Every structure is written in structure tokens, then in C-alpha cells.
Amino acid sequence: MSVADLLWVEKYRPRSLDEIIDREEVVSRLKSFIKIGNVPNMLFVGPPGTGKTTAALALVNDLYQGSASGRFLELNASDERGINTIREVVKDFARSRPSTGVPFKILILDESDNMTQDAQQALRRIMERYASVTRFILLANYQWGIIEPIQSRCAVFRFPPLSPTHIREGLIRVLEKEKVSWSEEALEEIIKASRGDMRKAINIAQSASGGSKKLTRESVLQVVGVLQPREIREMINEALKGDFVSARKRLAKLLYDDGLSANDILREMNTELMTIEMDERKRFQVVNALGDANFRVSMGADAEIQISTVLAALMADFQK
Amino acid sequence: MSGSKLSWVEKYKPKSLDEIVGNDAAKKDFIDWLQRWDERGKAAMLHGPPGVGKTVLVEVAASALGYRLIETNASDTRREDYLENVIKPAAFNRSLFSSRLMVFFDEIDGISREDSGALNFILELIETSRVPIVMAANDPWAPSLFRIREKVYMIPMHRIRVQSIVKRLRDICRNEGVKCKQEVLMLIAERSEGDMRAAIEDLELLYSSREDVDLDEADKILSYRNVERNIFETLRMVAFAPTLEKASTALSSSEEKPEDIFEWVFENIPHVSPRQSLYQSLRYVAEADVLFKQISKNSMWRLLPCFYNKLASAFLVISQKNRASFSFPNRMRERFKRFQHEKNLRELESFFMKDLHVGRAAFRRDLIPLLRFLSKNEDFRKSLLNRMVDQHLKELYNSIILGEARKRFS
Numbered sequence: 001m002s003v004a005d006l007l008w009v010e011k012y013r014p015r016s017l018d019e020i021i022d023r024e025e026v027v028s029r030l031k032s033f034i035k036i037g038n039v040p041n042m043l044f045v046g047p048p049g050t051g052k053t054t055a056a057l058a059l060v061n062d063l064y065q066g067s068a069s070g071r072f073l074e075l076n077a078s079d080e081r082g083i084n085t086i087r088e089v090v091k092d093f094a095r096s097r098p099s100t101g102v103p104f105k106i107l108i109l110d111e112s113d114n115m116t117q118d119a120q121q122a123l124r125r126i127m128e129r130y131a132s133v134t135r136f137i138l139l140a141n142y143q144w145g146i147i148e149p150i151q152s153r154c155a156v157f158r159f160p161p162l163s164p165t166h167i168r169e170g171l172i173r174v175l176e177k178e179k180v181s182w183s184e185e186a187l188e189e190i191i192k193a194s195r196g197d198m199r200k201a202i203n204i205a206q207s208a209s210g211g212s213k214k215l216t217r218e219s220v221l222q223v224v225g226v227l228q229p230r231e232i233r234e235m236i237n238e239a240l241k242g243d244f245v246s247a248r249k250r251l252a253k254l255l256y257d258d259g260l261s262a263n264d265i266l267r268e269m270n271t272e273l274m275t276i277e278m279d280e281r282k283r284f285q286v287v288n289a290l291g292d293a294n295f296r297v298s299m300g301a302d303a304e305i306q307i308s309t310v311l312a313a314l315m316a317d318f319q320k
Numbered sequence: 321m322s323g324s325k326l327s328w329v330e331k332y333k334p335k336s337l338d339e340i341v342g343n344d345a346a347k348k349d350f351i352d353w354l355q356r357w358d359e360r361g362k363a364a365m366l367h368g369p370p371g372v373g374k375t376v377l378v379e380v381a382a383s384a385l386g387y388r389l390i391e392t393n394a395s396d397t398r399r400e401d402y403l404e405n406v407i408k409p410a411a412f413n414r415s416l417f418s419s420r421l422m423v424f425f426d427e428i429d430g431i432s433r434e435d436s437g438a439l440n441f442i443l444e445l446i447e448t449s450r451v452p453i454v455m456a457a458n459d460p461w462a463p464s465l466f467r468i469r470e471k472v473y474m475i476p477m478h479r480i481r482v483q484s485i486v487k488r489l490r491d492i493c494r495n496e497g498v499k500c501k502q503e504v505l506m507l508i509a510e511r512s513e514g515d516m517r518a519a520i521e522d523l524e525l526l527y528s529s530r531e532d533v534d535l536d537e538a539d540k541i542l543s544y545r546n547v548e549r550n551i552f553e554t555l556r557m558v559a560f561a562p563t564l565e566k567a568s569t570a571l572s573s574s575e576e577k578p579e580d581i582f583e584w585v586f587e588n589i590p591h592v593s594p595r596q597s598l599y600q601s602l603r604y605v606a607e608a609d610v611l612f613k614q615i616s617k618n619s620m621w622r623l624l625p626c627f628y629n630k631l632a633s634a635f636l637v638i639s640q641k642n643r644a645s646f647s648f649p650n651r652m653r654e655r656f657k658r659f660q661h662e663k664n665l666r667e668l669e670s671f672f673m674k675d676l677h678v679g680r681a682a683f684r685r686d687l688i689p690l691l692r693f694l695s696k697n698e699d700f701r702k703s704l705l706n707r708m709v710d711q712h713l714k715e716l717y718n719s720i721i722l723g724e725a726r727k728r729f730s
Contacts, residue, residue, distance in 0.1 A: 001706070001707050002675040002707070003671075003672060003675045003676065003704065003707050004675045004676055006694075006700065006703060006704060006707075007676065007687075007690070009676075010675070010676050010677070013677070048682060048685070048686070049686075053677050053678070053679075054677075057677055074677060076673070076679045076680045110679035110680075110682075111679040111680065111681050111682075114681060139679075199682075199686055200686065203686060203690045206690075206694070207690060207693045207694060210697060211697055211699065223693065226689065226692075226693055227689050227690065227693065242595045244590045244595070244598060245590055245591075248590070252650070252651075252654075256654070256658045256661065256662070257661070258684060258688070259661075259662060259665045259684045260681070260684050260685055261680070261681035261684070261685075263681060264681050264684075264685050289599070289603075292606075293606070296606065296609075296610050299610065299613075300613055300617075301606070301609050301610045301613055302609050302613075304651070305586055305605060305606055305609045306606050306609070308586075308602055308605075308606070309599065309602045309603055309605075309606045312590075312598040312599040312601070312602040312603075313599045315595050315596075315598055315599065316595070316596060316598070316599040316600075317596060
């Protein structure tokens with residue numbers, strides 16, 4: 001028995017390109033690849049919950065017409081054994097080229113912008129060497145997290161946050177299948193909290209409907225409070241107040257206890273820093289520090305140390 | 321993490337004059353001075369190496385003679401509002417308080433020469449105060465104390481004798497119910513160089529979690545402390561070096577591993593730097609991090625001096641340094657625990673990632689909070705546990721998902 005049927009996000013993930021909403025342009029391009037029976041290396045770029053994995057899996061499913069098993073593999077790039085694992089997997093692929101049908105296999109590489117620059121260089125060589133037997137679909141939050149030589153070898157597809165209309169549509173589809181009743185205000189709150197992230201929207205809906213099969217504004221608000229990463233805002237506030245030691249402790253908790261990726265922490269900080277009340281001159285200094293930290297982490301520097309500089313920037317006074 | 325248990329140093333801190341070991345002359349001298357104090361007597365300075373009981377003597381004497389102590393240390397004295405609003409009223413308006421007051425400046429040699437505000441304040445206070453002013457210093461010859469030194473009554477305190485330390489340690493062992501070998505106590509006492517606090521810390525390190533320790537073992541464990549002391553010394557020299565050259569030399573002549581020194585700097589920079597300069601300071605640390613990764617990856621050890629220069633600059637860029645006490649890097653202390661925790665997280669997530677198309681980062685960001693929330697529901701919890709065949713997996717689920725859930729929702 002799989003855990004997939006316990007979680008709505010997985011249970012109702014679109015299986016085919018035809019089921020995907022709000023991505024007409026992406027979907028039509030992907031379909032044209034299927035028609036000619038060949039796909040290029042691809043890079044799917046967008047924030048979490050915008051359908052990158054879903055599109056990749058649906059493509060695989062449609063391409064191999066349901067018998068995809070053994071012909072594609074999903075790997076997580078941020079594993080530090082990553083690049084060697086990928087090399088091994090691709091080698092095995094090359095050895096067992098399928099005799100009939102589509103003459104290549106597909107490797108989906110999740111979170112590929114979490115790879116260091118060195119790992120990406122190695123990946124690029126692998127992509128070149130095995131080009132004839134393997135196509136790569138790289139999934140990433142940021143395009144600039146991927147080195148230029150890889151970008152130029154890929155067809156780039158963008159996955160911007162979903163529009164409120166499409167989040168609503170997706171939610172209603174799931175709620176109807178689960179026979180959950182909902183109020184209009186509840187839906188509004190979910191859409192607001194999801195910020196265009198379909199996975200988050202569905203997760204909130206599942207948590208808030210609980211055992212009762214009813215979605216109310218109150219139950220949604222309660223869940224939103226728990227599922228949102230408030231820790232990051234608190235960390236920023238502590239730094240703004242000048243309590244660096246507490247802010248750094250919280251950062252360590254996020255990195256090591258919760259095990260969050262530096263990428264996620266930096267993205268969330270970026271979102272917060274754009275909206276939090278702050279002198280504009282200071283804001284650009286702090287956001288600049290965040291950019292430096294982001295770059296250095298992707299070069300292989302230590303996340304805690306680099307992000308600490310952003311916390312220190314929040315404490316500094318840039319008036320003069 | 322912080323426990324409620326008192327450290328032995330705290331627990332066995334002397335509560336009366338008799339309990340203070342050694343320095344009998346200084347004790348008598350100080351008490352006499354206090355007893356004959358009048359408004360012309362002004363101020364006294366206890367000075368001597370660390371851990372000989374300067375602070376504790378002031379505290380105990382104050383309570384024995386019925387004084388209420390207004391204590392400040394080096395980091396308080398740079399706060400002008402604190403000096404103006406707490407110390408000044410205490411020194412002048414004794415009628416406001418029911419009990420007699422005594423103002424105590426601990427670690428007075430920690431005030432930097434540049435902090436003329438605090439130094440002038442203290443000088444003026446010595447002239448005008450209507451309550452006793454007492455100071456403690458490791459190094460009374462610090463240039464910053466030049467003018468103060470001439471106006472105060474100096475009371476020297478000395479290193480505590482090995483035999484006195486051994487005796488005190490034995491008393492503590494008896495009280496804690498631990499068996500200890502005489503030769504181990506001798507080792508601790510000799511290593512402490514007359515520093516009672518360090519000796520008691522070492523004793524606790526050796527015995528708090530062990531039944532008995534033989535000499536060899538003790539020597540091994542304590543030589544680790546030696547490293548710690550060396551780093552303290554290096555850090556102190558670097559942090560307060562007047563020039564880049566001196567700071568860099570202190571770093572490069574240290575025998576500690578560069579990566580360890582780095583950790584100590586990262587841990588302690590925020591304690592030394594005031595809020596305003598921390599950003600500049602940490603930028604150097606962050607650059608040093610990038611540089612060191614390159615150096616060790618490509619074996620470019622000839623660039624090590626550049627690495628040390630960056631670390632030294634992290635201190636030099638601070639114009640007003642706090643004289644803080646250094647602490648052991650949290651990252652080093654937690655390293656093993658974090659490694660284990662990461663392993664557990666991976667094991668748990670590999671179970672979920674098998675069935676769910678979700679990456680590692682997304683699992684931790686989105687799914688763990690979701691599972692935590694849904695697991696409040698008994699049915700959900702049962703169906704999930706049903707799908708976990710492996711007992712170890714169930715334990716991981718219990719500790720990582722439910723353990724946290726209990727903390728958050730109870």
C-alpha cells in the first residue's frame with residue numbers, strides 16, 4: 001500500500017498533459033514533442049507548486065503511453081552523492097537501450113539549482129556524453145541557479161505562480177472528488193495563503209477539512225497559521241531588533257533541525273524582505289547581501305555563515 | 321542546549337568569606353578597607369589572574385557587611401544610558417535606597433582606551449561618589465587604566481596554591497559522591513595554574529558523567545581542553561590586536577587547524593562586535609569561508625595568509641570592541657547530533673519519496689508540516705503507520721513527525 005492515496009496532492013496529481021490547467025503554452029509545446037516522438041533536454045523553471053514535476057511526469061506518461069516504468073527515473077539533485085549517482089544511473093540507461101518504441105529514456109532531476117557549480121559542470125559532461133540515450137528534464141526554482149552551459153543546452157519552460165482563478169479551479173476539482181463542502185470565504189483564504197502555489201493550496205485544504213468533510217474560513221485560518229513558515233519572519237524580526245544571537249539560533253534550527261534547503265530559506269527571506277516595513281535604502285542593501293549569500297552558497301560556501309551576513313545587514317544602520 | 325542544572329562552578333561558589341580559598345591577606349585587606357571606608361576613601365581595585373576569586377570576594381564581602389551590590393561589567397559600561405540612569409543615581413542618591421549600596425565595575429580592564437566616555441565617567445565617579453566603588457581587573461597595568469590606577473586603593477590577589485585547589489576539589493567530589501584518584505586531582509590542580517574556576521570546570525568535565533577516571537584518561541580528556549585554551553588565547557590576541565600585521569601573525573602562528581579557528585571566529589564575532597559593525601565584520605568572515613573552501617579543494621595552501629587576513633580584518637573593522645568572554649562554537653558542539661539527525665531525516669524521507677513525487681527540499685518544506693498536522697487525526701496516523709512495515713521507520717516517524725507535533729500542539 002502506498003502513502004500516495006493518503007495525500008490529496010499526490011492522489012489528484014494530473015496523470016496526463018490533457019489534465020493540466022493553466023499551462024496551455026507549455027502543454028502545447030510538450031504535446032508537439034510527443035507527436036514527433038522526440039524531446040530535447042529541458043529546464044523547467046518556477047517557484048514551488050507550479051506544476052513542474054506534474055508536467056514532467058505527465059509528459060513521460062503520455063510519451064511512453066502508460067508503460068513508463070524502467071524508462072524514466074526521478075532523482076533529487078541536491079543529494080551530495082548526487083552527481084555520482086546520476087552518472088551511474090545514466091550509464092545503466094545507456095547499457096539497456098530499449099529495443100522498441102521511443103529510443104531514449106528520461107531522467108527527471110528535481111531541485112537541480114541546489115547543485116553546486118562543480119556538480120553542475122559534471123552534470124553537463126554527462127548530458128553531453130549520453131545525449132543519444134537519455135534526455136534530461138531539470139527542475140529548478142531559479143534559472144540563474146543553473147550554469148549557463150546547461151541552460152544553453154536546454155529548452156527552457158517557465159512556470160510562473162498560478163493565477164487565483166486556476167488555483168480555485170484546481171481546488172474545486174479536488175474538493176468535489178473528496179465530497180468536501182466549502183464556503184466561499186474559506187476558498188478565498190486558501191487562495192490568498194497559497195500565493196499561486198497549487199501544492200500549498202491543496203495541502204491547506206486537506207488539513208483544514210480534517211475529518212469533518214467541511215471547509216470553513218475558521219478551519220482554514222487555523223491551518224494557515226501552522227503550515228506557513230513563520231519562523232523566517234520571526235528570524236528577520238529578531239535581527240531587525242538587534243538580537244543577532246537569537247536570529248542565528250533560529251537560522252540553525254531551520255537549517256539543521258527542520259533540514260530546510262538554503263535555497264528555500266533564501267527564497268522565503270527574499271519574499272519577506274520585499275514586503276516587510278523598512279527604509280527603502282536599507283532594503284536594497286539587505287537584499288543585495290541576500291543576493292551575495294545566494295551566489296556564494298551555490299558556489300559551495302556554508303549556508304549558515306553566508307545567510308548570517310544577511311541577518312547582520314538587517315541590524316546595520318545604512319542611513320549615512 | 322541549556323539545562324536547568326547548575327554548573328559545579330555555580331553550585332560551589334563560596335557563600336561566605338570562610339569559603340573563599342586562599343588570598344587571606346587580600347581578603348583581610350579588602351574587608352578592612354570597606355570597614356573604614358568613608359567618602360574620602362573612594363575606590364579600591366582588586367587585581368589578579370582569572371579564577372582567583374576577585375568577583376566572588378566582592379560579592380561575599382558586600383553581603384557580609386550589608387551592602388547591596390550594583391554590578392556592571394565591560395559591556396554595560398559602554399551603555400551610556402546605563403551609566404547615567406543606574407550607576408549615577410546609585411552613587412549619589414543613597415537616601416533613595418533602604419540599604420547601603422556599593423558600585424562594582426567588574427572586568428574594568430575590558431574598557432578600551434578609546435572609550436573615553438566610560439573612563440571619564442568612572443574617574444569622575446571616584447571623585448564624587450558617596451558610596452564605595454570597587455573594581456576588578458586581570459591586568460591592572462592596562463594602558464586604559466593609567467589614570468584610574470592612581471586614584472584607587474590597589475589590592476593584589478594571587479594564584480591559588482595547588483594544595484588548596486586539591487583540597488577544594490576533594491570536598492566537591494565527596495559532596496557529589498564521586499570517587500576520585502588523588503593523582504587526577506593533582507593533575508587538574510597543576511594544569512589550572514592557580515585558577516580555581518578552571519579547576520572546578522575541569523573536574524566537572526571529568527566526573528559529571530563518569531564514575532571513575534584514571535590518570536591517562538584524564539590527561540587525554542584535559543589535553544582537549546588545552547586546545548580550547550590555546551584557541552581562547554589566539555582569539556583574544558587577534559580580537560584585540562592593534563594592527564593587521566599583529567592579528568594575522570597571531571593567527572598564522574597558532575597551531576590550531578584553520579577551519580577550527582574559523583569556527584571560533586564565527587561563533588564569537590557577534591559577542592565582540594556591536595550591532596553597527598557586525599555586518600562589515602561578518603562579510604569578511606563570509607569571504608573567508610568562500611576562500612577556505614577554494615583553498616582546501618584545490619590545495620592552494622599558499623593562499624592561507626589571505627584567509628587569515630580576512631579573519632583578522634573581521635575584527636579590525638570593529639571600531640568599538642566589546643570585551644566579551646569567548647564561547648565554544650555551537651556548530652562544533654552540535655556537529656555529531658546534526659549529522660545523526662540529517663541521517664534520520666533522509667531515511668524517513670526516502671520512504672515517502674518512493675511514493676510521492678516530491679524532492680528532498682519540498683518534502684521538508686511542505687510535507688513535514690503537513691504530515692505533522694494531519695497526524696493529529698487518529699485515523700490518518702493509523703493508516704500511515706499501517707503503511708510502514710519497518711519498525712525503525714515507525715520510530716523515526718514518531719520522533720521526527722509526532723515528537724514535534726506533540727511539542728507544538730499540546
